[in-house]
Amino acid sequence: MSLFRFKILTEAGKVETGLVDLPFDSCLAAIRYLEKSGGIALDVKALPELVGRGVRFFKLGLGSVSRLDMSEFLNNMAMLVGAGVPVLSALEEIQDDIKIPRLKTTIQFICTDIENGQTFSESVAKYEALFPFVVRHMLSIGEETGNLDGMLKKAAEHLMHIHEIVSGTKRAFMYPSFLLVVVTLAVIFWFWYVVPQLVALFLDLNIDLPLPTRILLAVSDWFQNWFLWFLAGIVSVIFALILLRKYSPRMRYALSYLALKTPILKGILVTSIVARATEYMGIMIGAGIGVLRSLELITNATENEVYKRRLLGVQASIKAGSTLSVSLRKYKALDPFAIRMISVGEMTGKLDEQTAYVAKIYRDKLNVFVQTLSKTLEPMIMIFLGGMFAAIIACLLLPVYDLISQIGA
Numbered sequence: 001m002s003l004f005r006f007k008i009l010t011e012a013g014k015v016e017t018g019l020v021d022l023p024f025d026s027c028l029a030a031i032r033y034l035e036k037s038g039g040i041a042l043d044v045k046a047l048p049e050l051v052g053r054g055v056r057f058f059k060l061g062l063g064s065v066s067r068l069d070m071s072e073f074l075n076n077m078a079m080l081v082g083a084g085v086p087v088l089s090a091l092e093e094i095q096d097d098i099k100i101p102r103l104k105t106t107i108q109f110i111c112t113d114i115e116n117g118q119t120f121s122e123s124v125a126k127y128e129a130l131f132p133f134v135v136r137h138m139l140s141i142g143e144e145t146g147n148l149d150g151m152l153k154k155a156a157e158h159l160m161h162i163h164e165i166v167s168g169t170k171r172a173f174m175y176p177s178f179l180l181v182v183v184t185l186a187v188i189f190w191f192w193y194v195v196p197q198l199v200a201l202f203l204d205l206n207i208d209l210p211l212p213t214r215i216l217l218a219v220s221d222w223f224q225n226w227f228l229w230f231l232a233g234i235v236s237v238i239f240a241l242i243l244l245r246k247y248s249p250r251m252r253y254a255l256s257y258l259a260l261k262t263p264i265l266k267g268i269l270v271t272s273i274v275a276r277a278t279e280y281m282g283i284m285i286g287a288g289i290g291v292l293r294s295l296e297l298i299t300n301a302t303e304n305e306v307y308k309r310r311l312l313g314v315q316a317s318i319k320a321g322s323t324l325s326v327s328l329r330k331y332k333a334l335d336p337f338a339i340r341m342i343s344v345g346e347m348t349g350k351l352d353e354q355t356a357y358v359a360k361i362y363r364d365k366l367n368v369f370v371q372t373l374s375k376t377l378e379p380m381i382m383i384f385l386g387g388m389f390a391a392i393i394a395c396l397l398l399p400v401y402d403l404i405s406q407i408g409a
Contacts, residue, residue, distance in 0.1 A: 004030050007043040015042070020105055021129055065103045065130055067163040073103065074135070074156035082149035087120045106130055119143055133297060134158065134280065138287045151287075158283045161363065165279065168366040169272040175374045176264075179381045186385065190392060191223040202399045209399055216395040249305070256305040264373065271369060273307055274338050275362035282355035291324055291351075307333065324351075338362070 004027070007017045016039075022030050027044050034041050073094065080090035091111050098104040106127055113123035121140040124131050131139075135155045142151030199217050202209060209217065244251040260266050277298050284294040292315060299311040310333040317327035325343035328334050334342075338358045345354025 003046070005043075005045050006030075006034055006041065008034055008039040008041050010039040018101065018105070020109075021127070022109075065100055067159045067166075069100055069103060070130065070135075071156045071159040071163065073098070073107075074152050074159070078149045078152035078156060081152060087148070088114045103130070120148070132159075134284055134287065134289075137289060138283075141287055154283065154286070158279070161279050161359065162276065164363055165272055165275045165366065168363070168370055169268060172268045172366070172370045172373055175370075176377055179377060183381065183385060187388070188223070188227070190389070191220045192227070195220040195392065195396070196224065198396050212395040213398055216392065253305040253309070256307075259304070260306055267369060268366075268373075269304060270335065271362055271366045273302065273304060274334050275359055275366055277302070277311075277334065278338060278342075278355045278362065279359035282352050282359055285355065286352035292318060 003019060004022055005017075005019055007015060009015055020034075027046055030044050030046070034044065076094050077087075077090055080093060081087060085093070088111060091107055091114070095104060095107045095111070098107060110120070110123045110127075113126075114120060121136065121143050124139055125136050128136075135158070138151045138155045138158075139148070142148035145151075195216060199209075199213070199220065202213070241251070241255070245255055259269055280298050280301065281294050284297065285291065289297075295311060295315050295318070299308055299315070302308045302311060310331040313331040314324075314327040314333050317330055318324060322330070323346060325339055325346055328339045328342065329336075341354050341358045342351065345351035348354075
């Protein structure tokens with residue numbers, strides 16, 4: 001796949017420009033392909049590989065197609081194809097309502113491929129960046145078996161389930177992160193701005209400050225003199241850890257291991273990993289992909305290095321002759337409950353159904369975890385904030401109390 005910048009004159013007489021990923025390396029092939037979709041190519045240039053990677057990474061000029069958008073597209077295709085509408089007509093019908101430029105352009109190219117004699121799955125296979133391997137394989141099986149509408153619907157449901165898992169994991173991290181930022185900003189505001197002004201007033205009045213107020217003043221002085229350096233140090237450490245995680249396998253493993261040992265974080269990560277792994281396993285085995293190949297894809301999609309190594313051990317164990325459930329139990333690659341359900345699926349010959357059932361259980365478990373976490377953390381944070389501000393106010397009121405006592409005397 002290469003990234004091309006194009007300028008074409010459409011059949012309606014308008015000049016359109018943009019960026020597009022095409023399965024070609026030469027500009028001549030890209031020009032022919034663009035002109036087959038209608039219009040005249042005025043200027044087509046291939047971007048350098050390094051620039052193309054940067055554009056893809058930051059999605060500059062390409063736009064993003066979320067799992068929800070792709071799921072909606074596949075579900076609409078399933079309904080139209082199931083109603084007897086030909087694939088090409090269904091694509092043209094859906095294309096008119098698509099608002100996402102990247103997806104709309106891709107559908108246009110797919111229509112051109114089908115008009116030139118390719119099948120739907122063959123054309124979709126060219127666009128790996130938009131259509132995951134599982135979806136491409138399911139569409140191929142759907143065409144071969146004559147059950148394209150059924151496979152389109154399953155693919156849409158699969159992407160929706162993955163979206164639920166990913167969004168649930170993000171929500172679990174988002175709320176604590178938001179509360180942490182709010183607490184940090186509140187503490188900085190008080191110690192950086194409010195406390196110094198009040199304490200300076202007391203000093204101008206020549207009031208002898210009690211010990212708690214002097215401690216508060218020392219903390220405020222530290223914020224004034226060292227907090228920016230402290231913040232710069234934290235940012236530097238985080239940046240260094242990100243770089244080390246990217247380029248050092250040992251650091252990736254160490255950070256993954258540490259994450260699995262952190263109390264609250266461990267529950268979120270394990271639930272998310274099991275839900276995602278079983279979801280992929282169920283949909284791929286149901287689509288006719290072998291267990292080993294499914295495990296390879298699941299391993300590549302797993303970001304936690306500890307579980308990735310465990311899954312690699314599972315693959316080696318299966319190659320040595322062990323069953324899936326025995327291998328999973330040996331390397332502790334999934335929760336014991338999930339492994340028991342997979343064992344039942346192996347014995348009954350319904351492995352795809354069992355793994356799909358396990359995935360649903362862990363998706364629900366993740367949603368409950370997120371809701372419980374938000375309800376538990378909120379009062380804890382409020383109590384912490386209330387206690388901290390009560391202590392600060394008490395320290396600031398002590399000199400006032402002493403001053404009033406002196407005046408009264």
